[in-house]
Amino acid sequence: MAASAKPVDARDIEVLHRPNIASADVQLPAVRDYEQVDREISATLSPTAAWYIGLFTAVGFLLIGIAAWMYQIYSGLGVAGYNPPVMWGVYIITFVFWVGIGHAGTLISAILYLFRAGFRTTIYRCAEAMTVFAVMTAGLFPILHLGRPWKFFWLIPYPNWRYIWPNFKSPLVWDVFAILTYLTVSTTFLYIGLIPDIAVLRDRERNPIRRRIYGVLSLGWRNSDREWRHFARAYLFLAAFSTPLVLSVHSVVSFDFAMGLPPGWHTTIFPPYFVAGAIFSGIGMVFTIIIPLRKWFRLQHYVTLNHLDAAAKLCLFTSLVVGCAYMVEWFIAWYSGLQVEQDYFWNRIFGQWWWASAILYTCNMVLPLSLFSQKLRRNTTWLFILSIFINIGMWFERFVIVIPSLSHEFEPWQWSGYRPTWVDYAILAGSFGWFSMWFLLFIKQFPVIAIAEVKEIVKPRLKKPHDHGIDVAGQHLAFERETPGEHE
Amino acid sequence: MRGVLGHFRELDLAVEAIEELKRGSFGPITVYSPTPRHELEHVIAAPPSAVRKFTLVGGLLGVTFGYWIAIWVSDYWPLVVGGKPVASWVPYTIIGFEVMVLVGALSTVAGMFVNSRLPKVTHTVGYDARFSHGDFGVWVECDPEDAAKCEDLLRGKGASEVRRER
Incomplete structure (x- = not known):
């Protein structure tokens, strides 16, 4: 390598001593051997009192949501706060919100995998599980939004006695294809990555029933070189499929709006704007989940401050992209010269919906600017608080997209307001209960950190000292070398 | 054995x-x-995985089926809307792409299972539980x-x- 011939100058040494975990060269100095990895990550599977409290709370919220839905089915959609012309409300807002949450999981597990970003290793399992459960939650909302929810399967093209097929030119049919494909592929990706870890659990398990279940789920995985070879290739291709898929899914969701004519919707910026917003909101939710988890499970030496720091930079970047998209929207409204569009934006920002816009811009554009400070990027309390603001801000972003357009269309007689009812709020709370229930069940059955992938960056037992990895000057790094800043 | x-x-x-x-x-x-180790990969020097062939075939079948179902359904009920073609390839690209990803991804997994000989339902001679640790x-x-x-x-x-x- 040409770089190895150059003498290392002072700037290179400075780079060497700064945390650099955007590269594949990530080390976990507090994790000494494979046995420690197995022991500490398997220990997270033992249920605790706090876990039971969390699970019962989640199930409680879910039951509230189910009760509200049953009431809505009995009474009709009128109880959900729909009032012409605003016939899309909390359900569509929350549908887009949960689909967006799912996107960061695929970004972290697939896109960062292709880019060989080292900081993904210890957080991707959580993010992938979050994706699957978020998409499961999102998929409920179009069904909740139907007047006759039991007819939802009519959207799927299958031979039927009615001789009726779905309209493939409709964005709602594109949604069905995109969301179902995304759910299937992200579930498959999660499960394939879990197989070697389930084999570890199977081989450690003493309880014969659980051992049998893990044996079936691991499909008889034996850790042989043949299995690893095909596994690595399949994982790479799944990542390669997931990368354009994640971009397509939220683009398709944005077409639900962009194919419509209401002011504020009929714009070509929507696909990239939605994708950036989805990734931004998903990273916010990753922080909301991973920061308490690493503390409760005492996994701070796996999900280190360096990992959070790098993820926070990604969060900041996506916030800037989203902020740029907001400003482009304002500019285009002004530059278009369309009075309807200008009036709509004025009403959205300074008129009827100023408060929702203020929440959105504060949470998504202003507060994330704090992440320019490395001190705040490495402050877990601030990251957690900020992530809550991002979740709120991104829900309101979808509120501001859906409601102001429908309530302020072309003619003044079409102008109206919108007020969600208790049914909307109960089903919104129920969706958080549904998501949390699945996530809490997941973290007690399967490892929240990928055991096999962590072992890849932990030093194996060696008879003779070996070198591993290369530094910026092309020199090999010793296994024992610690990346500065790994400890809190 | x-x-x-x-x-x-x-x-x-x-x-x-x-x-x-x-x-x-x-x-x-x-x-x-x-865990997979590059030192072992180098010394074993196995040929490239055949999973990629499954991926390619699955992806091609998927994209073909995606376009076909959308075009066939349109021709089955040929309703002209707004003077546009009955079978419009632009919106059908979305269906073609999504089905390509779906079938391609599932074929990749099938390829991994076939080539790795998974699932294994019997005891493997030579395997020891310590090898997963x-x-x-x-x-x-x-x-x-x-x-x-x-x-x-x-x-x-x-x-x-x-x-x-x-």
């Missing part, structure tokens, strides 16, 4: 043993490791007359445990 299993606690000793076994021209070698296993298939030679080789290379299995 008969052979000898060498159990190694250190990675570099396992690598050296595999090199030596390959030079000795015994039967097929299977290596068990708790931290130790390395080298299983070499050999005739009974070569077994003693293999055992000596594995012990000489530092195997912590060597045993014959069938």
